[in-house]
Amino acid sequence: MAQLLDLDQLRTFLAIADSGSFTQAASNIHRTQSAVSMQMRRLEEKIGKPIFTRDGRNVRLSEDGDKLIPFARRMLRLNDETLAAFNDDELSGRVCIGTPDDYAERFLPEILARFARSNPRVEVCVVCDESDELAKRVRAGELDMAIVTHCEDTIDSEVFRREPLFWIAAKHHDTEAADPLPLALGAPSCAWRKTAMATLESIDRPYRLVYSSRNTTALMSTVQAGLAVSVIAESALRPGVKILGPAEGFPPLPMCEIGLLRNWHSSNATIEALAGHVVSALGNMPVPDADEALGVAAE
Structure with missing residues (x-):
């Protein structure tokens, strides 16, 4: 009898692939590391091949693990689209989100496309500006939320991503x-x-x-x-x-912290859904380590 893949295991697998570690993935999906490890052992049993290579305490995706990524993404996307198509309580309405232009270019297209597939009746309006200006517009009620650089002007934002x-x-x-x-x-x-x-x-x-x-x-x-x-x-x-x-001759710089600033006066189910999607998706997007970053810069 054919094996049936568990979608929850695939979500956990992608969390590991995107974050680069079991520990970070466990934190991102709010599970213990032992539970994550157990899920991956069961997934490997169903796949019939090792999807990770282990070298001491270091764990990396194997060749078959890399091969699994696009299939896992397609399966989860189809699952979300199918559920959305038959959801009588489908979300609808308009949400206004602000972001600096560099975050809009790097992060938002993929995140919003995924959200749109699951919530086709939601209209998302994007406004690009500096973080301090976005903070003013959120507090003035002009925006429902904003992705901002966490700093003095946005101190009340919820930090969900850090990178060098x-x-x-x-x-x-x-x-x-x-x-x-x-x-x-x-x-x-x-x-x-x-x-x-x-x-x-x-x-x-x-x-x-x-x-x-x-x-x-x-x-x-x-x-x-x-x-x-x-x-x-x-x-x-x-x-x-x-x-x-x-x-x-250049001293190290502090970490860049990215947060979500919310207009709690405009909260509803649709806004909450997009906010949760942004935090989850952007927080899980992989950031290359220093060596990989130097490789990118040297191309």
């Missing part, structure tokens, strides 16, 4: 050696801009701001052209840049 922040410069230029250091940074209210300037001032490194923009793509283009140094989150690294560290 790096100094970057053009790969084939020595922009970082210029004195004073040319910088391309966000608007005056940008948390990363404040962090970069404060860090340089703490080591008495002279700098000059040569490019300021709210648009992350414009800042990246300036860096790639060899005109300035900037700071960027690990998941936003692009080809043509290199990471600068202590060896080049």
Whole structure:
């Protein structure tokens, strides 16, 4: 008799694949690590092949584990779409969500597409702006929620994702050696801009701001052209840049924290569903480790 795959086991498997570890996956899906391990043993029994390779305490996806990922995603997506098609209590309405443009580019398309497949009657409106401006609009009741950089202006946001922040410069230029250091940074209210300037001032490194923009793509283009140094989150690294560290005279930067800011006065089932989906999906999206990030930057 043919084996039937357990969708719950597949969800756990994808949580491990996306987060990169059993421990983080267990935390993300609110289960014990032993329960996660048991699920994966049972899934391997059904697959009939090892989906993980174990080297001491390190666990990685095997070749068959990598092969399973797209099948697992398709099965779960079809399950969600099927349930949505027969759900008499289908969610509907309009939700307004704000996000900085770089988060909109990197994260939102996949997240919102998945939500739309399960909730076709929900209209999602996206507004792009700086985190501090989004916070004002949430508090004014203009937005239902906003994905923001967690900082002084958004201190009441719920942090659900952390990733390293790096100094970057053009790969084939020595922009970082210029004195004073040319910088391309966000608007005056940008948390990363404040962090970069404060860090340089703490080591008495002279700098000059040569490019300021709210648009992350414009800042990246300036860096790639060899005109300035900037700071960027690990998941936003692009080809043509290199990471600068202590060896080049650049101190480590604090972690980038991403949070969800809520307008609790506009809460309803539809808004709650999107908020939960954003936190779960974005919190589970993989971030390459430092070595992988350097590899991306060196392409």
